Amino acid sequence: MSSVKRVVVKVGSSTLSENSELSSERLDQLVHDLTKLKHRGSEVVLVTSGAIVAGTRQLGFNQRPGTIPELQAAAAVGQIQLMQAYQSRLQQYGQIPAMALLTQEDFTNRQRYVHISDTLLTLLRLGAIPIINENDTVTVDEIKVGDNDTLAAYVTNLIDAYLLIILSDQKGFYTADPRTDTDAKLINVVPKIDDTIRVSAGNSNTDEGTGGMITKLLAAEIVTGSGGLMVLADGSEKNILNRIMDGEAIGSLFLPQKRISSRQRWIAYSRPPKGQVFVDEGAHHALLNHGGSLLPCGVREITGKFEFGDTISCRDQNDREFARGLVNYSTQEAQQIIGKNTHEIEKVLGYRHYDEIIHRDNLVLIT
8 A cells, every 4th residue: 555656535424524514623534644645655535524514514414404495505505614714624634625617517518527537636746635526506416316326436437546445434444344243243254245245245324414324335336347446444443544544444445346448437437327238148248258340230129318429338248347338329229229230230220330339449449
């Protein structure tokens, strides 16, 4: 870990709060840890939840709001308080905080993706600590799911960081929910995420946030599938970040798979698939073993609604996802040409812009 020079740290609402309010003590501890990371030569980006928690009491709510407009109002008020809390503490250590509020569209759109990457990398080069949150005030779907775990994974890929540390209210990843199952055991190392690991993720069960183990596992799939490391650990532990960086066996370590390029990470893991293509055995073999393109003749079925350039998921005969790619045809067009040979495309559509459903240069295998 000591060789890792760029780190993304994600902290959840339950780690930052106590009795449904931001905890000064926990914020002090987190900022102290972040500063020590900087002093050891690491570039650090913080992805933080907590805006809704911070704004809830200020607006007179006794518990987490129950409607989307109320959640968005709490986020609008709380984001200011949250950033003030970070700014005042970081400045005591001579650190420069920078704020970025992002949405899914910032990752879906390639141009915006590149611009945000350039901005964050510039901030790191200039010695700042970017602090990132979901723009909850203007988004709806992201408030409903544990997206800041996913957001942190997106940011890890965006800035080409090798390590994501997620600080949680749990000691790590367990074989079952330790709050309800006394036989649950901590998994210290996860070599690869398989169906057994997915079953262990269970459901979200925190009052302060929207992220549970399912979203943390999704984050791990994104980071490790891109070739990076992820650690899930208890955010209440003293000096947790630097202990992880020193190589202490604490929390759960998710090991990397094959490292893929920045563009491949964007295709595979920064854009939720808009549809699915189910391929036959021949196409599956060609894509996996020969670096082939996905031709219409190899597609059995299509689901979803997509347009040219959207990301779609490729699935085998057992409904297992094995690749993602940028599609060359819309749903309506693709439905008409599946099962056809390439030379038949123009006869069916009246034109043939591309020979492939997905060209091999725009296709990424999912390990």
